[in-house]
Amino acid sequence: MKTRTIEIMDTTLRDGEQTSGVSFSASEKLTLAKLLLEELQVDRIEVASARVSEGELQAVKNIADWAKPEGYLSKVEVLTFVDNGVSLKWMQEAGAKVQNLLTKGSLNHLTHQLKKTPERHFAEIEKVVSEAQKLGIDTNVYLEDWSNGMRNSKDYVFQFLDFLTKQPIKRVLLPDTLGVLTHTETGAFLKEIIERYPNTHFDFHGHNDYDLSVANVMEALKAGVHGLHLTVNGMGERAGNAPLASAVAVINDFLPEIKIGVKESSLYKVSKLVSAFTGFSIPDNKPIVGDNVFTQTAGIHADGDSKKNLYFNDLLPERFGRKRKYALGKTSGKANIQKNLQELGLTLNDDELKKVTERIIELGDKKERVTKDDLPYIISDVLDSNLHQQKVFVKSYVLTHSKGLKPSTTLSIEIEGKTYEESSQGDGQFDAFINALKKVYNKEGRDLPKLVDYAVRIPPGSNSDALCETVITWQTKEKDFTTRGLDSDQTVSAIKATEKMLNLV
């Protein structure tokens, strides 16, 4: 098989920054530029549009100052405009050496935005390219709205390419600016162009308006393009650009004839860092980098993973510096729970495992999200419940809390087969519950232990929203002792701890 190497140009710092509400600081741009080139090993990065602001100028200066001695300057690109040398002056000041000149790739944009003829546009481009050359700046040329141009003004596109391919430029950059292409059109348009200009380097720049960007990238490569423009997490204007991580995985898994230098194992780290810098959160189901994409939720799948990895595909999380997870909830069976126990280094016998599974399903039914961090708490709660010895049952209760009135509780409780009902008020709902309980016990001539300490703990782990543990220390004449209750509701967890106490005295 004949292989060919293509260039990956990451434009997170330029087109990715065009995500609404996103702006990188100069130091964030420098950090990411280093990470993208040194660690992720993309071939080129586009870091800014010229003329935008003083902050951008400083950001490009910082990147150029770092890149020059490291030998990366030819990999650092800046988008420029056909503006009579203004962008080039900006480039010089910034110390950047590669311009990606934004020109009009459709007659529609040329006529209605620039209000120029093709001849005038080409003449101005020729001038910019020649000036750049004199300044030692390399030029790549963007044909903005090229995809619509191929649909609506193909003659213009070819007239333009006939002109461009005779210019001293390095690459022609073909953007699907508005994300309008289907994969079939992408393949057909690019094939036609590459056959006509076999000696020119073409990059494809995809947008994701129809969620087709990765499919388009794949067809562009099959058609023979020499480079791709991608962004971390698919960031970019509107629905964003073709996402780097997905494109890399597709190339590595489905296009063995294409070689790229990007390091898969660093994709996740970079994705997380970009998300942290921008506040642009990664959807949980985003391929490769989303939080949930390597999580098995269904018990059958977890079981199959223990039997010859039956539910694995080629996207193994370890490739991307990640680990497979097994979710806990309504659809998790014993196998999911076993996988989590293994990770925590815990073992349970069959009966204990059954009880813990039942408890997790019960929580899942209440729409609670249970995480691995909750597991030790659930195990401890289930195992010290000791239900077969239970003689006191809190059967039902109503807790009220309203503005201007004291909280109150009505309680129904069974003690050694006899049912009691009492109501009381209190300073809080749990206090009202304890007061109602005291009434029951006083009536029976029994004492309740004194509550001497009350602590609430949330199981650690930022993802947990399921559980809260209340730990209460009680005092009798003979001893101090502690009981725990676990529930998604704090008062209910305190009542559960109290019920355990009632069964111990």
Ligand SMILES: CC(=O)SCCNC(=O)CCNC(=O)[C@H](O)C(C)(C)COP(=O)(O)OP(=O)(O)OC[C@H]1O[C@@H](n2cnc3c(N)ncnc32)[C@H](O)[C@@H]1OP(=O)(O)O
């Ligand atoms: C492929 C892409 O994603 S394109 C994205 C390009 N990058 C950017 O736009 C970066 C953010 N932009 C900016 O900061 C500003 O728009 C600037 C600094 C570039 C220009 O700002 P302003 O001078 O205020 O102009 P404005 O923002 O209104 O842009 C419109 C002008 O640009 C002109 N223009 C559009 N495309 C081009 C081009 N390729 N080359 C030169 N001028 C262009 C328009 O014709 C219009 O000029 P006019 O006012 O004379 O009619």
